[in-house]
Amino acid sequence: MAEFEFTEDLDDLRAMVRKFCAEFSPEPVVRATMETEAGYDAELWRRLGTELGVLGLAVDEEFGGAGAGLVAQAVAVEEMGAALVCGPVVGTLALAIPLLSAAGDDATRRAYLPDLVDGGRTATVAAPLTGGTFDAAAVTVAAKAEGDGWKAEGDGWVVSGRVEFVPDGAAADLLLVAARTDHGVALFAVDAAADGVRREPLATLDLTRRQAVVEFSGAPARLIAGEKRALAALAHAARVGAVLLAAEQVGGGRAMLDRTVEHVTGRYQFGRPLGSFQAVKHRCADMLVAVEQARSAAYHGAWALQDGTDDPQLAASIAKAVASEAYTRVAAAAIQLHGGIGFTWEHPAHLYFKRATADSLTLGTVAQHVDLVAGIALDRD
């Protein structure tokens, strides 16, 4: 499938997810869900996994996925983003699933992926990914083997340490933890319900997007990957996560643009529709430009990671930098063009604005991705 060839299959997938979200996660459901303690509806998540099958689109069929590739996953995430679906999109979909897919051996993948793909369980990653890449030097968890050295089987390890800003950290069933060992940084799986795991939910700006501090004190852990594979897989997960978040940003931006166009078309001031004023029209045009550029960048990222057609870090950072900037600008413009009403709690604009803000601060800020891009595109030779 050539880059930017949106096949009929992809169009159908998009239509299906959009319809599902409109029916089962309309704005009142989002608002009700975001006010709950968990911040998401486990049943809705399960239906996304089983009924729709959109949580493992990029996962091989062998491990319960659809084997449809990252582009398909991006399409689904875009639509979920447009509807602000509450759920562990960052923790499970954007990070844990790609991480397990890349880091685990077949047995591990068979053990964990099907449940995550079905939506029956959720997972997240407790690792320093906030800078836009995996920062091994910032790992704050230490792992100790109860036996000696590496083990083929993952049992017999305990982990200790504190990780801040873990996406979906309070609700996840499974925690994938980067931890320092005597043989370098390795990746472990920890049951969130185990002894020695303490989670402290954080109050988030975006109520639809939760975070937690996770503290391990001698929690039992299963080794998933030793240093070499762990580092590569964590780097990979950061990139896939960036690309999927970019797709979500495209969806949210598009939703705000549509909403704004509708508003300024129907609302009259000075005897004319607001949208007939050039200042309003041009700002809408700028929103359109931003969304379209973000769409190009995000899907280039998805195709590049899927087909290996570009430097993966560059492609991921292009996607995330462009889409973050676009979404925050578009959401801010949406508030402005709605006037006072856009500033109220009742209007959905703020939900998108907060999501845009949270997204832009998750898995690397614009400045951090710009720096990564500069490192690849400018600093060479």
Next chain:
Amino acid sequence: MAEFEFTEDLDDLRAMVRKFCAEFSPEPVVRATMETEAGYDAELWRRLGTELGVLGLAVDEEFGGAGAGLVAQAVAVEEMGAALVCGPVVGTLALAIPLLSAAGDDATRRAYLPDLVDGGRTATVAAPLTGGTFDAAAVTVAAKAEGDGWKAEGDGWVVSGRVEFVPDGAAADLLLVAARTDHGVALFAVDAAADGVRREPLATLDLTRRQAVVEFSGAPARLIAGEKRALAALAHAARVGAVLLAAEQVGGGRAMLDRTVEHVTGRYQFGRPLGSFQAVKHRCADMLVAVEQARSAAYHGAWALQDGTDDPQLAASIAKAVASEAYTRVAAAAIQLHGGIGFTWEHPAHLYFKRATADSLTLGTVAQHVDLVAGIALDRD
């Protein structure tokens, strides 16, 4: 005189300079002058000095000036900038006169200033000032005493070295040169006509604003100031120069704004004046904002240096950074709002755009002044 108190004297001065420029340096004169080899009309410059007396407004009466202060000088420069008067504004007015005023002893000032203030002679400064401050480490000229050590009288020195980007360097009669000696960097006066001085005019983007490379090879020089006084005076001249250029930028920006408003008011498209379109109107409003902010920053700088009411480097860098940004944006907007005609050689917009560009690259770019501001306003403690 309190800050921003534009007295009647200042208003009268402004009106006088404006009238003079309209009469004796209208656009056709500017165009004719800029196509000449020297790039300025010595007779016009002399009239500015003698008839109008606006070249030494900040110079003490004792040395031939008006003793009216830097604010008055800024007002005159603003009006000259609005009219794009061709002349050694940077070299003589903005740099050499303030430098001599600050660096010379009374005898030196009496020797040089009256002729410069009268406009009978012109001068410039050959020193590393392109970064926005005087950079002693970048001095490229060496001075050697023919006798020994310092001399009270300035004779008996020779200077050698090459200085790039000397403003008004080809036309100046007098060159004030920063040169390295065994006792540090000192300031010398060199007669531009002397043996050992070679000047190579540069082709400039802004034809109304000339530069030259000046090369000294054993040129006879007169010592003006030893290290301590030289460094302070060169730093002072860089600041005064920045403030006066900022005033010029205000004048040019205002002229472009006026011109643009006139154009979009009179020109019809789609059956309406262009200026009735919101996109055009709002861009004009943004031009107005830029000019007004620049005016505040430039005159704050002038008052601060005149009265010592603010950190002089901070005040100068605020002035230059804000006014440079404003002028280039306003001139670019002017071209845009004039449409195709604004892109032609016949229309004056390009003259202002080129002046704006040249100004923004003279005595420190925006980025360099932002850096200076950061050093003072952010890096403290």
Next chain:
Amino acid sequence: MSIDAEEVAALARDVVRSHPPRAVPVPQLMGAWYDVGLTWLHFPVGLGGLDAPRTLQRAANRVLIEAGGPEPRTVNTVGYGIVAGTIVRYAPRELAARWLRPLATGEELWCQLFSEPGAGSDLAGLATRAVRDGDEWVVNGQKVWTSLAHLSRWAVLLARTDPDVPKHKGLTYFVADLHAPGVRVRPLRQLTGRAQFNEVFLDDVRIPDAHRLGDVGRGWQVSMSTLSDERLSLGDRVTARGTGPIGDALALWASRPRAHTPVARERLARLWLRAEAQRLTVERAKVGAAKGVFGPEAAIAKLVGSELSQHVYEFCVELLGPEGALYESYDSDLGDDEGPTTYQRKYLRSRAATIEGGTSEILRNVLGERVLKLPPDTRTDKDIPWRDVPRS
């Protein structure tokens, strides 16, 4: 008219001596202040003034504030800035006396019933109706974006008294008693979680004709005079370098040395420069205002200041990094967003800055049309009866 700054300051010193601001309750202090005529020096004697030039006001206020008294405006924000001048200009002296003293002391707060959900920036398009009934008017409609309505006793109200004439001509200006039957105030929750504004519903609210300010049908002109009072009061404000939003950013910067990248430093320096250019422009405007010269600076100040505040808090939230995505709490007693608070809340609150009190779009129109004298946009609603203007 012969009073000078020294005499004003002496009067002020007398008041703060006899009513030590740190000991006497504000209403009592400000009552004495009013009775001496120091509240609005340019008002008539007996109505809180001394018929003196308003340029002397700063001298009086400085004494009050230095002695620990309140910045007078903060006692009754809308009342001081918007209402008082209108009352003194349009109300009969007896009513003015009745209203102004408790306004000045803060015992009776005032708010403004102007904006409507259906009108937005097109204030003159408002739909709230006032119908005459003998010596009274009966008012029906809905107002919005009313700050302080839940705490206020009085409101100035703009209502449509004639829908059959062009929109600017059919408005009349009233004083409404918010304790009157038929007035319902509902807090309006904002995206910050708090409620700083209110919706106000008016159902058959009766207002005596005596509480009408200005002639019937002249409400627009009356409200415009109010706006110019607001502009005139610019000169009373104090701005110091590095305060306001940029001050917040500087404080954050100083507290986060680990976030000091060259790129962030440059971004902050550019924000600082914009804030400083803005501050200097206000300072310049004050000097002009003191001489009675009003340039475009007030509109520029609002336009630039509001957009700048958004950029400053965007910078702050990005500097906070992942922490920027946290929020203290949306649960609230529906209190307002003023006063010290978190960067994140200020970031959210700043989104309203370019909407409230004149959107940036309207301000650019104002600069273009009133300052630069550019030709107006094509208007289709100005000369037809309000009733016939297309509406959403």
Next chain:
Amino acid sequence: MSIDAEEVAALARDVVRSHPPRAVPVPQLMGAWYDVGLTWLHFPVGLGGLDAPRTLQRAANRVLIEAGGPEPRTVNTVGYGIVAGTIVRYAPRELAARWLRPLATGEELWCQLFSEPGAGSDLAGLATRAVRDGDEWVVNGQKVWTSLAHLSRWAVLLARTDPDVPKHKGLTYFVADLHAPGVRVRPLRQLTGRAQFNEVFLDDVRIPDAHRLGDVGRGWQVSMSTLSDERLSLGDRVTARGTGPIGDALALWASRPRAHTPVARERLARLWLRAEAQRLTVERAKVGAAKGVFGPEAAIAKLVGSELSQHVYEFCVELLGPEGALYESYDSDLGDDEGPTTYQRKYLRSRAATIEGGTSEILRNVLGERVLKLPPDTRTDKDIPWRDVPRS
């Protein structure tokens, strides 16, 4: 219609084999190319085409270019992109055959006489008059922003044939012979010092009625079909990462290591990102165009690309520092600004990017109204006779 990409490529290989591009002069090569029907595959057989799908054009052009032939468009820029489609659609076959072959070979260049000094973005408001006189039309007026006019033999011309109907309805589309009496071409010097465009004065220029394309009064519709040809040809273009203006900036960056501050690096990286997002958007548009789906990408490409080029060259000039204020020379033979040149010249030249070929303001209108379907601005000039529309 059953021809496929492989067969097209085979035909193309035949041509380049029999007319080796590196050995045969361009007119001869492109003549053979035309005669086989490879110039515009979707044109009729005998008029440079094969009645084939235009999506196959890339396959043909690739063979030509790889063999060292010219990018066909460069042979006759305006002729290929704008004129040819209009001729084939509106001209009688005999005339089309007369015009198209020398157009395709570059032996007769074409230009476009549309813009006027008095019309600007309001193209349909143009004033050049064409008055019928028997079998001819007599044209008077002034055109501007005409590239290539001094080198061209023919021009497409839009002129007003009826001033008494609304402006879009009174225009007619002609082919003008630039060698005809009454045509005067004057180079227009630009701010770069060069002259890339011309003014063209038309004094009693006579055009045979046979050279009219489309019906009298339908000139606007004919010219619109031209614009959509332009849009369709987007897919033929090639864009590589890091080329165009951003490529210039990268080259400058690489050559000036001493200017590598973190702040400049970040600024360039952000420009690079905008260029890349833009490039990817064009790539995406091509894929859509190949499937016959046309989104907003072409208008976005022009809008973003033009503004970006200005920002890129602003960066370059600032990076050059004091050297940025130098210029090679304004003395010139009035040649054009294309081809390799200095950063400073490109900086100046880039100011036209947001004006020529649709100003940024017009493009934002287009995106707002045609793509987002926002309501049109209030129009006062559409339904009244052109004669009565207010003009400067």
